[in-house]
Amino acid sequence: MSNLLKAKKLIEGINEAGYEAYIIGGYVRDLLLGFDNQDIDIATSAHPTVVKQLFSKTILTGIDHGTVTVIFEGVKFEVTTYRTDGKYLNNRRPKDVHFVSSLQTDIKRRDFTINALALDNYGNLIDYVDGKKDIEAKLIRTVGAPEARFNEDALRMLRAFRFVAKLGFNIEQETLSAIKKVGSLIQNISAERILMELEKMIYGNYFFVAIEVMINTKFHHFLPHLKSGIEKIAVTKFLPTDLSEFLTICAVCGAYHEIVELPLSKQMIRKITLVYEMYSLEISEFSNLILYRNGLESCLLTNKLNVFLRNKDDLKEKIIAKYNSLPIYKICDLKFKGDDIINLYSKKPGSWIGMVLDDLSLKVLNGELKNEYNELKNYLINKHGIE
Numbered sequence: 001m002s003n004l005l006k007a008k009k010l011i012e013g014i015n016e017a018g019y020e021a022y023i024i025g026g027y028v029r030d031l032l033l034g035f036d037n038q039d040i041d042i043a044t045s046a047h048p049t050v051v052k053q054l055f056s057k058t059i060l061t062g063i064d065h066g067t068v069t070v071i072f073e074g075v076k077f078e079v080t081t082y083r084t085d086g087k088y089l090n091n092r093r094p095k096d097v098h099f100v101s102s103l104q105t106d107i108k109r110r111d112f113t114i115n116a117l118a119l120d121n122y123g124n125l126i127d128y129v130d131g132k133k134d135i136e137a138k139l140i141r142t143v144g145a146p147e148a149r150f151n152e153d154a155l156r157m158l159r160a161f162r163f164v165a166k167l168g169f170n171i172e173q174e175t176l177s178a179i180k181k182v183g184s185l186i187q188n189i190s191a192e193r194i195l196m197e198l199e200k201m202i203y204g205n206y207f208f209v210a211i212e213v214m215i216n217t218k219f220h221h222f223l224p225h226l227k228s229g230i231e232k233i234a235v236t237k238f239l240p241t242d243l244s245e246f247l248t249i250c251a252v253c254g255a256y257h258e259i260v261e262l263p264l265s266k267q268m269i270r271k272i273t274l275v276y277e278m279y280s281l282e283i284s285e286f287s288n289l290i291l292y293r294n295g296l297e298s299c300l301l302t303n304k305l306n307v308f309l310r311n312k313d314d315l316k317e318k319i320i321a322k323y324n325s326l327p328i329y330k331i332c333d334l335k336f337k338g339d340d341i342i343n344l345y346s347k348k349p350g351s352w353i354g355m356v357l358d359d360l361s362l363k364v365l366n367g368e369l370k371n372e373y374n375e376l377k378n379y380l381i382n383k384h385g386i387e
Contacts, residue, residue: 007040010072019046022118042079082106138169146178154185158197165204183219199243225258238308274298288365296323336376
């Protein structure tokens with residue numbers, strides 16, 4: 001059974017209990033656009049405590065703000081009570097919410113008209129804000145006065161760019177003017193939330209369109225550590241495949257120290273650092289040793305930066321072929337192991353073992369030795385005069 005049919009069954013259960021419930025938001029938008037979307041949110045007049053009582057499997061995702069995650073026939077649905085928002089704090093979140101009984105009242109608090117559409121269980125569209133009309137006109141417009149909506153939640157401005165990237169729509173003129181006027185408010189938003197929106201933006205089919213609009217509004221000036229990278233992306237048409245590539249181009253464009261201070265995983269920081277160092281050293285020949293030490297992914301990204309930022313030849317296929325033919329990929333691939341070294345030298349274990357393994361690895365990678373047990377052993381015997 002599809003998620004839509006399951007959502008309808010869930011809504012039917014809420015209706016039978018005497019409450020309203022509708023499919024709301026992104027699913028309805030994508031349905032009108034002909035896009036596949038299995039993520040279905042539901043708005044209801046039922047209080048969160050009622051929703052919790054109606055269904056056996058629930059998670060109190062954000063009950064203070066009216067949201068209960070209902071696990072219904074194996075699918076998670078976010079069910080949110082109609083509400084109005086209280087005073088917003090720090091241009092991001094409301095201090096409190098007030099539950100209401102009217103879908104129309106709830107609609108008025110939402111961000112953009114294209115996301116403020118509802119669908120009843122019979123397939124009827126509920127549209128209080130001309131969202132369908134804006135979809136047909138390919139416009140991104142705030143629900144209500146744009147400056148006020150962005151003052152409430154400054155992240156909505158970045159979401160507007162994200163929807164440009166996803167849909168290829170234009171930002172409606174009054175909405176665009178408001179972004180130009182209050183763009184600096186994005187500086188009040190946490191780096192985590194900004195990075196989440198940017199990551200979604202990267203995956204959009206109209207990413208470069210969104211980048212151009214961002215530059216035209218000078219919004220990127222309020223993301224100083226990303227500014228040079230964004231401008232370079234616009235000029236070179238460098239298409240990042242993910243957030244780490246996006247941040248890496250920002251790092252090599254002069255913001256490395258700021259980028260590595262962002263709330264990123266250690267793995268991502270390491271990847272950015274590896275590529276930053278290779279790019280800074282202007283490495284354009286990828287030897288066995290460089291491929292071994294830095295890994296295929298980092299070398300391919302360095303090559304990609306060389307191509308787009310330095311107009312170098314694209315060595316992608318050669319790099320992949322060379323990497324696939326490496327004699328070893330990790331130090332543990334050596335046929336002569338740490339225990340073998342200890343037995344050969346008859347010494348206590350210590351950091352010296354790593355030095356010997358590094359020596360063997362270098363010889364193997366440079367083609368001076370074959371990765372064979374006896375050849376590696378004989379090399380050490382002859383080098384150190386072991387009897």
